[in-house]
Amino acid sequence: MTPEELDLVCDLVHDLCGIALDNSKDYLIESRLSRLLDQVQTPTYTDLVRHARGPQGLSLQKEIINSITTQETLFFRDSNPFDAVRFKALPELIDEKSKSFNPKRLRIWSAACSTGQEPYSLAMTLIETIPDIHSWDVSITATDISNEALAKASRGWFPEHEVARGLDQTRRTRFFTPEKDGWKIKDEVRYLLNFQPFNLLKDFSHVGQFDIIFCRNVVIYFNPEDRKRAYLGLTNQLAPNGFLFVGASESLIDLGDRFQPQHHCNTVYYQPNRVLPEFVIANKVKTESGI
Ligand SMILES: C[S@@+](CC[C@H](N)C(=O)[O-])C[C@H]1O[C@@H](n2cnc3c(N)ncnc32)[C@H](O)[C@@H]1O
Structure with a gap:
């Protein structure tokens, strides 16, 4: 070349x-x-x-x-974000929603879901955490730019070596049916998900609003300007009390003070900053000037 x-x-x-x-x-x-x-x-x-x-x-x-595109992924990748969903995001969201008009409605987005391991891990986490999940209006939207990755994700069939990456025996038998040379995700998990093509650098206006967004290990491949654009698009789709999870080596630092990093279960997630930016700036000036 x-x-x-x-x-x-x-x-x-x-x-x-x-x-x-x-x-x-x-x-x-x-x-x-x-x-x-x-x-x-x-x-x-x-x-x-x-x-x-x-x-x-x-x-x-x-x-x-x-x-x-690089489709590298695995079930419960980095595990800590899934613990934070289980022990922090879901309890808080369930509590807040109990006071709202839609007490059992949860919207989750796995943006750049690759071959599906991430959104299926989210679905398993939900089923394990919410005992009456089937009476909830839950939807996990799983998107990716690669139609090949999405087709595989949507099929929900994984060869033995992929199931071995991240799933213990208990989850395998609870959530999958063994088939020749592989494992098929059970319908009780599959029906929580919908798969759609989506390019993180295109128009987000039709995407909807989400309580939890996972966008991990994709913007590392972008230049700083596109990374910022993708994060701005994502954060605009986050509910006011929503939780945004990015990859272990990624951060929203480019977006300034609009999003607060929060620490839980050895991971970082982001929430809209409820403190007015003017207040943050005033506080910074105070701290820096030693007042
Ligand atoms: C390394 S995988 C990450 C999968 C999963 N989020 C994880 O962390 O395990 C990156 C995925 O990003 C997708 N991707 C790359 N560019 C994209 C874009 N502009 N919009 C949406 N998805 C994109 C790729 O097709 C690939 O499936």
Whole structure:
């Protein structure tokens, strides 16, 4: 791949999904995209980009997204955020909702859900924590930009080695049915979820409002400007008392004082800052000037 072709591919990938690749990633790009050259019967990446940007390019764009995105995930990944949902977010939300017009309505979003392990882990956490869950109006919206990842997530079937990553025997037998060479998620879990395609860099206006949002291990691939844009979109969809969980190496620092980091169960989650920004600024000035 020539340096010019590398630039063309990096620009295309950024336009499609926000992933910021630089010139040092030529090996990764070639290893993930070279098979598409054969598929569209073209010898050059310049042609591949031209096809993808052309009027018939939609299906090739999807293939590029499926190939270039990293779908690494596992059940109960990093475990602490799921403990914070169980011991902090759900008890608080249940208490608040008991005083509201919709005492049993919960809306949860796993944004960038990959092949489904994260939203299924959230569903298992809910079932384990709320004994009468089936009388609740619960919906876990699970979205991703990759249609291939979503198709697998929606099917709810996982091979043995994936089930072995993060699930103990008790959860396996409670929430899955063994099938040939793999495990199928039970209907009592599956029916809590709905899967939809969504690009975190597009319009959020139709998405709705959520009590809990998980958006983990995706914005690390974005540049700072896109990262901020995605977080702003997400935070606008968070209910006033909602909980936003990001990846262990991610933070909302770019959004300034609007969101407060909270610590619980060895993890950090974010909530809208209920203290007026003016008050925060005044306090900072006081502290810094030693008043
Ligand atoms: C590493 S996985 C993280 C999965 C899960 N959240 C976790 O932490 O285990 C990153 C996912 O982000 C998705 N992704 C990448 N760019 C995206 C975008 N612009 N909008 C939505 N999803 C995106 C990828 O398709 C991939 O499934």
